[in-house]
Each structure stands twice: as structure tokens, then as C-alpha cells.
Amino acid sequence: MSNKVLLLNASFEPLGIVTDRRAVVLLLSGKVEAIAVHDDAPVLHSPSRSIAVPAIVRLSHMVKVGRNRTAPPPSRRGVLRRDGGRCAYCNASADTVDHVVPKSRGGATSWTNLVAACKRHNMEKGDRLLAELGWELPFEPLAPRTRLGLVRHSTDADPLWEPYLQAS
Ligand SMILES: [Zn+2]
Known part of the structure; x- marks a missing residue:
């Protein structure tokens, strides 16, 4: 339990x-x-x-409570939950988290640089930038801003x- x-x-x-x-x-x-x-x-x-x-x-x-609370560091589960468990690149069921700007290219492990991705797209993307692949993000990844959002994204409710x- x-x-x-x-x-x-x-x-x-x-x-x-x-x-x-x-x-x-x-x-x-x-x-x-x-x-x-x-x-x-x-x-x-x-x-x-x-x-x-x-x-x-x-x-x-x-x-x-203060309005501007700093979001906690992103967790894999939190990013998957924020993105509704859907791959940002094809909307299929996602079980991995992708660095939009790859770590090897200086991308941060931050809410704004992480999206949910299916295994196939995560693999296919590798260390490349979206512009190099001609891919686009359908939304702007954001940190959960409200306390409600923080609670919702932090764990299984x-x-x-x-x-x-x-x-x-
Ligand atoms: Zn995909």
C-alpha cells in the first residue's frame, strides 16, 4: 500500500x-x-x-504559501506524467525520457529540455538536434508551475x- x-x-x-x-x-x-x-x-x-x-x-x-516555488528536479516519472505518457515525436506510448538538446551537446537535465519519448524515437534521435533531423516539438516543455502541478507530477497519485x- x-x-x-x-x-x-x-x-x-x-x-x-x-x-x-x-x-x-x-x-x-x-x-x-x-x-x-x-x-x-x-x-x-x-x-x-x-x-x-x-x-x-x-x-x-x-x-x-509563496506563489513562486521552485520546481523540484525533473524525474523520469514526472516528465512521463507531464507529457501524458505520450512520445513527443509520434504520440505513441512513451516509456523513456529524451533530452531535446542531447547531453553530449550541452543540453541540461531540466524540465524544459526533457520530453517523454518512445524507445524507437529516443534511439533514432541519438545525439542529434531536432533541426538536424527536421523534427519539431509539438509543445514547449515546461516545469510544473503550481503547487498542484508539483504534487501531480511528483508521484503516483x-x-x-x-x-x-x-x-x-
Ligand atoms: Zn515516438
């Missing part, structure tokens, strides 16, 4: 993902309330209490989180 817990602000805005352990500590301290718990959630026992590990917790007090990840 998932050991990741979605942390919501008092306003129900997703703030991030915490470990189950952290979520239980927050619960015990009264800083958060459990919003959703899986039926088969593991139960942690302290000397005085038994607590089912929640899937979602919500802060009891609103915290202010628990199905229970979905209603909270769709807002805004």
Missing part, C-alpha cells in the same frame, strides 16, 4: 506529500485532521492511541487524492 499522504492546506489546496509517519505525527499533535482513510489502511499503535494511517490530511490552520488534485 501507499505510504504517501496528501497534505492539504486548511483551504483544501494541496500543499505537498508527506510520509505516513509524518502524517501520524501531525495527527497526534493536533495540527491536522484526517480527511480520507483507506478501508484497509494500516493502523499504528502508540501507548495510548491507535491511529489508522490516513490517505489525506488537512491542516487545521491555514499556512501562507492515490485514487482518493483525485478530487483534490483537479481543482484550479
